[in-house]
Amino acid sequence: MKGLVIAGTQSGVGKTSVTAGVIGALRARGLRVAPFKAGPDYLDPTFHSVAAGQACRNLDSWIMPRETIVRSFRRAGTRADVAIVEGVMGLFDGRSGEDEAGSTAQLAKFLDLPVVLVVDASAMARSAAAMVLGYARLDPEVKVAGVVLNRIAGERHYEAAKVAIERQSGVPVLGMLPRDEGLALPERHLGLISAMERDASAGLARLADAVGRQIDLDALLRLAADVAAPEPEDERPVASRVPIAIARDRAFAFYYEDGLDELRAQGAELIPFSPLGDQRLPAGARGVYLGGGYPEVFAAELAANQAMHGALRDHAANGLPIYAECGGHMYLGQSLTTADGAAHAMVGLTPVRSTISGTRLSLGYRSATALRDGPVARAGEILRGHEFHLSAAEPLPDETACWEFDQPQRADGFARGNLWSSYLHLHFGAAPQAAARFVQTCAGETR
Secondary structure, three states: OEEEEEEEOOOOOOHHHHHHHHHHHHHHOOOOEEEEEEOOOOOHHHHHHHHHOOOOEEEOOOOOOHHHHHHHHHHHOOOOOEEEEEEEEEOOOOOOOOOOOOOHHHHHHHHOOOEEEEEEOOOOOOHHHHHHHHHHHHOOOOOEEEEEEEEEOOHHHHHHHHHHHHHHHOOOEEEEEEOOHHHOOOEEOOEEOOOOOOOOHHHHHHHHHHHHHHEOHHHHHHHOEEOOOOOOOOOOOOOOOEEEEEEOOOOEEEOOHHHHHHHHHOOEEEEEEOOOOOOOOOOOOOEEEEOEEOOOOOHHHHHHOHHHHHHHHHHHHOOOOEEEEOHHHHHHOOEEEOOOOOEEEOOOOOOOEEEEOOOOOEEEEEEEEEOOOOOOOOOOOEEEEEEEEOEEEOOOOHHHOOEEEOOOOEEEOEEEOOEEEEOOEEOOOOOHHHHHHHHHHHOOOOO
16 A cells, blocks of 8 residues: 655645545546545545545544554555545644644654645745745655645646746645635535535545646655555454444534444444434433534524433433533533524533534643543543534533543533533544443443
8 A cells, every 4th residue: 555645834725625636536546545634623534535435534643642543544544555644734733833743744754654735825936935845844754745736826827836846845746726616625613514414526526537637646646655564453352242322413423433443342333323313312222422513503403303302311311321522512411502692402411501602712632631430431540632612611510520621721521420521522542441431331331
């Protein structure tokens, strides 16, 4: 297998469109493409999954240990011809400005892959050479092997930027995408509109066609590095499967594929259900996992499905575990007030009242200490995760919280017995002990 990273000079330069187009164009050539996304993003991977015809996996160098990243990357690429990794933010941006932790550059070094840099050249020509030169030289261990220019006005614009970049930096320009709103992926608050909510195939086909015509794919493949085959892994025997209901529909779709794999490896049978449309939980479910998503977009529909509210309350009343993250945290609360000021009644299992708070985004990595024993951690255990939401919840007493965050230091969430609900997103693939505890709790094996 071959592999490379597609990174951007900064957020918003179009690297997701370029990456999805490259994946689609390579697939159109008959190549099997394994897609990956750097960082904790849930939305971009939905487009890469559709473009590649297989699940995109997240590789987060702050949340995941290096050996876990390498193992996940090689294992997922076993049956692929080429692996394409989309970066996060700008190439050197990570958790802070002090070091490379969590950055695309760090991930490229972990995987020993070359970088193709996407540059938004819409308002520059020769100045793009200064940018590429700086990115190529900042860290000699990061190999910036090629450039793709985005939002190009025409042939003269492209040639001016291309000649300057290649002459001043020595980095080859592999091609470009034109300034064309028809190639842009649709957005809303928090990022792109997930490909889970709409048919993205037509837009992705346009991107693949544009990339196939405008970017030298043969040159791109020549730059890609050879990736070593994964070491054989011993399968962990599972005596019996524990049925766990997992919310998966247009409102709840934020999960990490490797995290779901880890839950299965620990013995879970993950059974999807829809809080939007289903009247009851899957028969025999011993636990519920409510991930993140966009409950605010579907608040009226979620509020109207009173049967599901009752099913979740009955599940909790029987002492069976419920673990909820972010969107699930909002859904389990008393109410969700949307941006238009309308308050929608939610499940009512927790005292949380959440409100969409305009443009004030809570975003960042969190080191979270469990404040009590619960379905995914023991008291005092520290797990890594992240927050990413526009909603705010009315403050709750600290003595009811699940977690204490490090930055900013505060308590978060609501805990009662086997019910844990908070804004924290965990990656079970990076924390197999948390996955094991959740499955064991659902099986009734923890104390």
